[in-house]
Amino acid sequence: MKTKGLIDIAELTADELDDLMTVAEDIIANPADYAEACHGKKIATLFYEPSTRTRLSFESAMLELGGSVLGFSSASSASVSKGESVADTARTVECFADVIAMRHPKEGAPLVAQMHVNIPVINAGDGGHNHPTQTLADLLTIKRELGRLDNLVIGCCGDLKFGRTVHSLVTAMSRYPGVRFIFISPDELRVPEHVRTEVLDRNGIPYEETTSLEEAMSKLDVLYMTRVQKERFFNEADYLRLKDSYILTPDKLKTAKPEMRVLHPLPRVNEISVDVDEDPRAAYFRQVKNGKFMRMALILKVLGISVKGGNVK
Amino acid sequence: MIIGSLVDGIVIDHIPAGRGMELYKYLRLDELDCEVAIIKNAASSKLGKKDIIKIGAPMDLNFEILGFIDPRITVDIIEGGKRARKFHPALPETIIGILHCKNPRCITSVEQELPQVFRLTDKEHVVYRCMYCDNKAKN
Numbered sequence: 001m002k003t004k005g006l007i008d009i010a011e012l013t014a015d016e017l018d019d020l021m022t023v024a025e026d027i028i029a030n031p032a033d034y035a036e037a038c039h040g041k042k043i044a045t046l047f048y049e050p051s052t053r054t055r056l057s058f059e060s061a062m063l064e065l066g067g068s069v070l071g072f073s074s075a076s077s078a079s080v081s082k083g084e085s086v087a088d089t090a091r092t093v094e095c096f097a098d099v100i101a102m103r104h105p106k107e108g109a110p111l112v113a114q115m116h117v118n119i120p121v122i123n124a125g126d127g128g129h130n131h132p133t134q135t136l137a138d139l140l141t142i143k144r145e146l147g148r149l150d151n152l153v154i155g156c157c158g159d160l161k162f163g164r165t166v167h168s169l170v171t172a173m174s175r176y177p178g179v180r181f182i183f184i185s186p187d188e189l190r191v192p193e194h195v196r197t198e199v200l201d202r203n204g205i206p207y208e209e210t211t212s213l214e215e216a217m218s219k220l221d222v223l224y225m226t227r228v229q230k231e232r233f234f235n236e237a238d239y240l241r242l243k244d245s246y247i248l249t250p251d252k253l254k255t256a257k258p259e260m261r262v263l264h265p266l267p268r269v270n271e272i273s274v275d276v277d278e279d280p281r282a283a284y285f286r287q288v289k290n291g292k293f294m295r296m297a298l299i300l301k302v303l304g305i306s307v308k309g310g311n312v313k
Numbered sequence: 314m315i316i317g318s319l320v321d322g323i324v325i326d327h328i329p330a331g332r333g334m335e336l337y338k339y340l341r342l343d344e345l346d347c348e349v350a351i352i353k354n355a356a357s358s359k360l361g362k363k364d365i366i367k368i369g370a371p372m373d374l375n376f377e378i379l380g381f382i383d384p385r386i387t388v389d390i391i392e393g394g395k396r397a398r399k400f401h402p403a404l405p406e407t408i409i410g411i412l413h414c415k416n417p418r419c420i421t422s423v424e425q426e427l428p429q430v431f432r433l434t435d436k437e438h439v440v441y442r443c444m445y446c447d448n449k450a451k452n
Contacts, residue, residue, distance in 0.1 A: 085424050108420040108445020112427060127418045129446055194442070194449060198435060 005099070005120030005302050007111050009132040009168045014175040016301075021140050023297035024290070031064070031192075037300060037307050038067030044097035045071035046089065046113075047124070048080060048104045053266055053288055054124050054133070058101040061295035069084050070097060087116040099302055101133075102126075120302035128162040128229075135168040136298060137291030142222055144290065145261045145283050151178035155216050157246050158184075158226035158271060161190040165265040166226060167195050174203045182208040182216045186245045188238070189228070213246050220254045223248070223265045225271055225284075249273045256281065259313050263287050322347075323374065324389040325366040330354050332382060333364030339411055340380045342368065359385070377405035378412075381441060381452050406433050408441060408450075416448035 006012070012020070012164050043062040050073070058268055059069045069232060080089060080246075086104065090113035093100055101122045102110045107129035108170050114121040125131040143149050156166045160183055170191070173179050181200070183191045190209060200207050217223070228243045246263065247270060264272060264284040276282050305312055328336060329449050333351045348369035357363040365395045368374075371392070379402040390398040408431045414421045421427050421443070430444040441450040 085426075086420065087424075104420070105418075106420040107416065107418045107447075108422055108443070111445055112420055112424070126420075127446070129418075194440075194447065197438075198440075 005110075005114055005122045006132050006298060007114055007121070007123045007144055008130050009135045009172045012132075012172075017136075017139060017172065017175070018134060020294060020297045020301060023141055023300060024140055024293040025144075027257055027293050027296050032301075033037065033302075034065055034296065034307055036066040037305055038062060038065035038303065041065075041067040041099070041303060042097045043067060043069055043071075043299065044093045044100045045069060045073070045105075045124070046093060046100055046102045047071065047073045048075040048102075048109070050074065051103055053130075053291070054103060055101075057288070057292045058122075058124065058133075058295055058299075061292050061299055064292075065296055065299060067299075070118075071101075075152060083255065086112045089113075090117045091120070099299060109190075122298065122302065128164050130168055131164045131265070133167045133291065133295055133298060134169055135172045136294035137287055138165070138169050138224070138263060138265075140290040140294050141283055141287040142261070145286070146221060149173070149179075149240070150176040152176075153180050153182065153219050154220040154222045154224060155182045155184055155220040156191070156224045156250075157216075157223050157225070158215055159189045159224070159242075160185040161189040161226045162229055163189075163226040166191065166224065169224060170205075171199050172194055174199055174205050179205060181205065182219060183207060183209045184211070184213050184216050185209075185247065186211060186242055188242060189245070213248070214252060214255070217252060218257070220256065220260050221261045223256070223260060225262060225268070227264075227267065227269055244270070247271055247273060250275050250279065253279060255280065265301060316402070318378050318394065319337050319367055319369060319391040320394050321366040321371045323372070324331075324391060325379070326387045326389060327357065327360060327383075328364040329360065329367065329383050330362035330364055333366055334380070336382060337365060339382075340364070340374055340376075345370070345372075347372075376402040376410060380404040381408060381412075381439060382449070383452075384439065396413075404433055404436060404439065407431065407444075412441070412450045414443040414446060414448050415451070416443065416446050419443060419446040419448060421445055 045055050045058050086109045094117040099120050101124045103124040104126050107127035110123035160166050230239050261283045350367040352365040354362045389396050412431050413429050431441040431450050434440050434442045
């Protein structure tokens with residue numbers, strides 16, 4: 001039987017998500033207990049497209065667990081530039097590492113890798129499709145900032161069509177009772193039909209769609225901002241037309257609730273003014289840190305390692 | 314036009330008008346040596362017009378694609394000049410190697426040796442999605 005990694009956030013039940021958050025919070029409280037948990041283990045970070053946060057977060061996570069890191073950070077430095085398939089690369093890396101974290105511009109590439117190896121593969125982002133570990137970071141951030149994951153109004157703003165983090169967040173949050181979504185986007189970048197019909201409608205999750213960030217602001221408990229991603233467009237004219245659709249400024253935040261939180265998967269370009277950074281509601285850099293703790297918890301889970309009272313089980 | 318009656322064979326009936334050739338291709342009927350007739354735009358009390366395919370020999374065919382094309386399609390198995398069995402093909406949980414993902418961002422667009430696998434994700438609305446990228450198959 002193949003060892004299971006994490007390809008899609010939908011693979012995790014609400015209980016499993018809660019368990020991961022419990023472990024992450026224990027890591028935050030007792031980091032020394034986990035410092036050697038992955039001693040002798042190696043993670044391969046196979047990044048076929050650029051990333052700062054996610055790759056460094058995985059590497060930092062493994063290092064803080066006492067493990068080691070190997071991998072590549074662009075397709076041009078890997079054998080894919082010689083035409084090697086994802087399956088062959090994964091099979092090769094399996095000989096050197098205990099777990100793979102893969103980012104790939106093509107959707108489904110991490111699944112292909114998982115189908116061909118017996119070590120866990122973690123999807124670190126595949127095209128505009130899924131980015132489950134970003135969602136783990138999002139969930140822990142919401143929980144730590146607001147104290148709950150239920151009974152929330154979540155606004156998702158920007159590129160909701162290609163924004164993989166939004167799709168994964170909607171899927172994950174739909175498991176919690178009393179959650180409602182407000183989708184704020186230009187018509188061309190609306191949340192895809194399959195997310196509306198197969199996640200929201202199927203689970204009876206209420207949602208509304210609007211083009212006005214200002215109208216939605218006062219209703220929100222969480223504002224999840226996203227970047228209009230140049231790399232997801234085949235047509236540069238479309239990108240240029242839509243890239244400045246929504247820019248969050250201190251002025252726009254005036255009508256927001258005091259306890260509302262602004263999240264962003266980062267990197268941002270200009271969709272959140274730097275003037276917002278000092279607002280206590282701006283949680284996006286804390287979100288980055290939470291991402292590392294959740295990746296630590298996930299690495300432990302997929303490697304089957306549990307830590308009790310400082311001892312590795 | 315006269316199409317001879319079958320003694321032993323298969324009749325695929327109630328195909329939406331204009332889609333007979335598509336099914337001919339999906340079922341790889343061009344590889345058969347026996348008689349195969351495609352009747353286009355036949356009168357139908359249910360559909361107005363329909364296509365029909367008649368295959369002049371008994372054989373095992375993979376009918377799983379038919380339910381995806383249209384659940385109203387029927388298959389008649391003819392034995393000794395009489396209809397021995399009639400059924401609506403069930404919706405398969407997966408369709409392998411028949412449909413092709415059209416998403417240019419899908420890994421199958423660059424690694425073409427990968428098997429094309431579509432999964433049934435919404436039975437009520439007959440929605441199949443690519444296993445790799447979740448792109449919806451068009452029927």
